[in-house]
Amino acid sequence: MSKYTFRSIEEKWQNFWAQNQTFAASDDAGSQPKFYVLDMFPYPSGAGLHVGHPLGYIASDIYARYKRHKGFNVLHPQGYDSFGLPAEQYAIQTGQHPSKTTQENIARYRQQLDRMGFSFDWQREVRTSDPEYYRWTQWIFIQLYQSWYDPSQDKARPISDLIALFEQGGSSALGQDLCRVLSENLSPELSVFQAADWQAFSQEQREAILSQFRLTYLAESEVNWCPALGTVLANDEIVNGVSERGGHPVVRKKMKQWSMRITAYAQRLLDGLDQLDWPEPLKESQRHWIGRSQGASVVFEVKGHQAHIEVFTTRPDTIFGVSFLTLAPEHELVASLTTAEQKQAVEAYVQASAQRSERERMADVKSISGVFTGAYAIHPLSGAEVPIWIGDYVLAGYGTGAVMAVPCGDQRDYDFAKHFDLPIPNIFKDVSIENEAYALKDPCIIDQSDFLNGLNYSQACAEAIKALEACGHGRGTINYRLRDAVFSRQRYWGEPFPVYYKNGLPQMIDPQYLPLVLPEVDAYLPTEDGDPPLGRADQWAWDTVQKAVVSNKHIDHDKVFPLELNTMPGWAGSSWYFFRYMDPQNKEVFASKEALDYWGSVDLYIGGSEHATGHLLYSRFWVKFLFDRGFISVDEPFKKLINQGMILGESAFVYRTADGKQLVSAGRIQDFDPKELQSVHCDVSMVSLTNELDVEKFIAWRPEYSGAVIVSEEDGTFKVKREVEKMSKSKFNVVNPDDICDQYGADTLRLYEMFLGPLEQSKPWSTAGITGVHGFLKKLWKLYHSGETESFYVSENTPSSEALKVLHKTIKKVNSDIQEFSFNTSVSTFMIAVNELSALKANERGVLEPLVVLIAPYAPHIAEELWSKLGHEQSIAGVAFPEHDPKYLVESSKTYPISFNGKTRFTLDLSMDLSKEEIEFAVLADERTQAQLQGRTPKKVIVVPGKIVNIVG
């Protein structure tokens, strides 16, 4: 008697795979082609995995196993993004070292992952918080610091090249664009200099110049400061104005921070998207995030002032429609431009808008506010005087923080002008701006605009830019929404910067002293002086700097140099981890040249869409940088990317009266006043499939309801209300994959998660249908076991042609399903095949052996077991995947000419499996067909047994 005992089978094969290193990728695979399948590695949280996490892992595992069957040398690793805020928050509360928490969480994750039978090559595991890993994160940081972006070659180059340029030709060695960078940010004597000047500059002066170009640099930048967390947050770590983790308020604050010059790569990050096989919505959101807009920069002189105001516009064609300028309240010229009469009003307005939180400003988009400065600017082309206003609809962080207002062509300018009764000159021919602005570019002709009259949008833009450049008051330019990324965090649990300071100037620690390992501290909070937590490790800082200084001969050894006490953000380690898997043990380099060249980039990357503008953009940036500097040979990290949908939870709610004295079943709520009823989450494990609550368990769990009156249904049951929400511990709707594995096994879980629906779609988790999938595995098992005793049996006879048809139909479908990532339909395909083979009582090796290979990527444990029972000693992994033999299928592409009424010739498209007799019968039998034809000659006739279904004319 041999039953499908999934528990012992799964345990057996998981042990077998681990012992035999079945899934170890080879670095020397000869002629075998490589394939790199990667999951976005998880942050090991304390809550463990829920059934939503493995969805993507199962899909990638199926694909990885499939590719092994297809003869590829597959790299399919897994690791942990193990630096992160929750471990640190837990450390602050309990004093427990984050590395201990992290290790415990990783152990739990590993246990859960192992139960699901993934074919990960665990020899290659990486953890971002491992010093042997993050030494290379620190190393990459140093490389970024020692590089600059050269627009003339469109790539990053060593900073020494730039220094050489300065030594030879001073600032004029730079192109026009880079010269402008200098003049906009530095004093005149530092922005235009000769080679000799460069030699004469002090260390500080040189560094001030170089830091304008380095790919990572220190800058006094306005940041999102979260007082509750004591740290800076990136824009994508803030959701609705509060911190993503913890939901604490966030304020704007100026701080000296490390920044990453991702903006240098804006255009290449945009262009590179076209080559990538990524979901279009995801590419779209990266395009939007980069936010390229082409237009012009226009300089307005201010009447009676030295100052000038630079604005960016996408509509230089409308320049004669300017009737005022608007500055952001934070604009640097606000204070100096304001006239005495307006001073009070302006100050009040600036102060008021500074106090409005981000949240308020976002919530209140409609209301219009602003104030006149009293100053006037000179229109660069017409010479007209235009008033300068301040308005909070202009954002300090975009463009120059100032706009030229063209009320006839921009709705916001229009609304502002209406509100404050400013003129709205119409510069469009035959267009009414009675009620709203005319914001379309085409089709319209410019009017009332001097030399632009009669031109269309693109002609007028070109002419306006030409005129502006001629008078030195503007130029055509491209503006990006993308900002440089702040890279400093005031946290403990992150990579320390390999940086110390000499006379306020940053110095890189020599890579030979890496890793710069996190010190022990007595607490994980900022120090009393407001330094980050690393400020508590005085001895460590001293020792580290001493070591580094010894290596630097140019430095006075006796001086005390402060160490950088910030740490790197979470995305640092995740921006390059996919390379470390290629050569995880390497102590000399982050990965060897051979490994990097062999594995190249990730062929298939699976993960959630929430990383669209964070991780996926930063990784692309670092990869392009590493490529430029010759460390790697690919300039995009992820060729194909799939976003798996989120698996949502089905929360359960118990109704109770407001006073808590009665618990009300969902079917009885109409007996109560809705105002009197509240609903509370209850743990989904206490609720049956029919939404029936185990009241005793609930009361044991929530003793405050122990005395409550139970208002149940007429049949005596107590029902809960269901609602679909994100799976989360706090909503008590988490389903643990371990429980499913216990009850049904990992193969069932894997198949069921795929069966649930299309991979990319979000869907609620419901255990309702799992018995169907589990039943399928039992039927599959039975196919290989027959007779009274149900012992293993396969016949060595030649299979029947019916059985072979079923097999080859299945092979064809499964092959194409996997290539198209429609894993859900292949589960159905398997079910059909097993049902049909059972009905045929097919038990021949010629059918059953290929069938088990087909199923192996999906349900690897049962496949291995059956494979071994079929007499094979080697693992099924890597056994050649069956190809379908067309001779067992009527090819749908093949067309057969047949005669009709002795005259007309038809071509039959055999999309159904028919024998020839049936076709003839079908055509001859159908009378309606002849009526439909009406004398046309059809190209194609679609038939089903017994009748013609459709005719293609």
Add this chain to the structure above:
RNA sequence: GCAGAAGUGGUGGAAUUGGUAGACACGCUGGACUUAAAAUCCAGUGGACAGAAAUGUCCGUACGGGUUCAAGUCCCGUCUUCUGUACCA
């Protein structure tokens, strides 16, 4: 507001280039086995109408139009839901 995705039975969802709509599964109904339950197996299951039955006819893929011999699929308009994003000059 903008961008993207999607609307198919009681439910999850199938449906090559337009070509038998509802595969497969859940649920439900009936039956077999059993003292019983579980498990397993068999049959039925979009709606309406006709028929004793086999079966037949009509209607059906959010709504309204259109193209076509043929539309879930293509085009135009409307509505709804989800997911991003937020005054980007």
